[in-house]
Amino acid sequence: MAQSRPSHAVTFDGAAVVAETTAPDGRADRLTILHPVTCTLTERRVAVVGANGSGKSTLARLVNGLATPSSGRVLVDGLDTVRDGAAVRRRVGFVFTDPDAQLVMPTPREDVALSLRRLPLDRAARDDRVRAVLERFGLADRAEVSVHALSGGQKQLLALAGVLATEPSVLVCDEPTTLLDLRWRRVVDDLLDSVDQQVLQVTHDLDAAARADRVLVVDRGHVVFDGPAPDGVAHYRDLMAVR
Numbered sequence: 187m188a189q190s191r192p193s194h195a196v197t198f199d200g201a202a203v204v205a206e207t208t209a210p211d212g213r214a215d216r217l218t219i220l221h222p223v224t225c226t227l228t229e230r231r232v233a234v235v236g237a238n239g240s241g242k243s244t245l246a247r248l249v250n251g252l253a254t255p256s257s258g259r260v261l262v263d264g265l266d267t268v269r270d271g272a273a274v275r276r277r278v279g280f281v282f283t284d285p286d287a288q289l290v291m292p293t294p295r296e297d298v299a300l301s302l303r304r305l306p307l308d309r310a311a312r313d314d315r316v317r318a319v320l321e322r323f324g325l326a327d328r329a330e331v332s333v334h335a336l337s338g339g340q341k342q343l344l345a346l347a348g349v350l351a352t353e354p355s356v357l358v359c360d361e362p363t364t365l366l367d368l369r370w371r372r373v374v375d376d377l378l379d380s381v382d383q384q385v386l387q388v389t390h391d392l393d394a395a396a397r398a399d400r401v402l403v404v405d406r407g408h409v410v411f412d413g414p415a416p417d418g419v420a421h422y423r424d425l426m427a428v429r
């Protein structure tokens with residue numbers, strides 16, 4: 187009998203984000219980046235689409251506490267991203283759009299090993315896991331080169347590899363395939379489709395969004411659609427008036 191996968195829940199409970207800004211005349215001002223969002227995401231694949239600057243990354247960052255709600259709250263499997271921040275961060279892996287924001291060690295091997303530092307693995311088990319992950323992402327022969335010598339796509343793969351190696355419960359990806367060629371985009375898409383984690387993916391790739399179990403469309407700081415993928419993609423196309 188097939189083993190059932192664990193299910194997870196990301197809950198936005200009236201979560202809104204307001205930034206302190208400076209008006210053109212120099213006065214302090216407040217800008218609502220994300221208006222209150224209320225929904226519970228339990229689907230295995232959730233895509234977030236919307237125009238540039240609409241608030242997608244802000245919504246994604248709320249899930250692991252990189253952004254904190256100005257009002258309302260965000261819960262991951264019942265854990266509050268503010269009150270239980272450390273536990274949430276252990277549970278939620280986050281892959282940035284820009285891999286340079288994520289890769290901190292001199293070589294791919296060291297970078298993946300660093301991701302694993304908090305896991306209860308002995309040296310041999312950790313080395314094995316690093317090797318297996320680099321192999322899976324086609325980076326085995328790059329393990330010892332300088333991270334700076336990797337192509338943009340290879341860096342993006344490495345950033346994803348480092349996060350997946352920690353086996354988080356929920357994986358949040360902010361445009362994880364933007365730098366990848368078609369072959370590796372397919373590899374990463376297939377991987378994101380197949381992993382056990384709940385995946386919340388911010389994307390401009392409507393093919394990827396179309397395969398999600400649920401799509402959120404964000405427009406000017408509002409979630410303007412929340413539902414099945416075909417309708418979500420159609421809604422976004424209408425919004426962008428490109429259909």
Ligand SMILES: Nc1ncnc2c1ncn2[C@@H]1O[C@H](COP(=O)(O)OP(=O)(O)OP(=O)(O)O)[C@@H](O)[C@H]1O
Binds near residue numbers: 207217
């Ligand atoms: N701390 C902040 N202070 C002021 N404005 C901010 C802050 N963070 C985000 N913004 C603004 O809020 C808006 C939403 O930003 P966000 O990064 O969430 O958009 P996005 O939909 O992910 O965009 P993109 O597709 O271009 O990555 C943008 O206009 C951005 O400039």
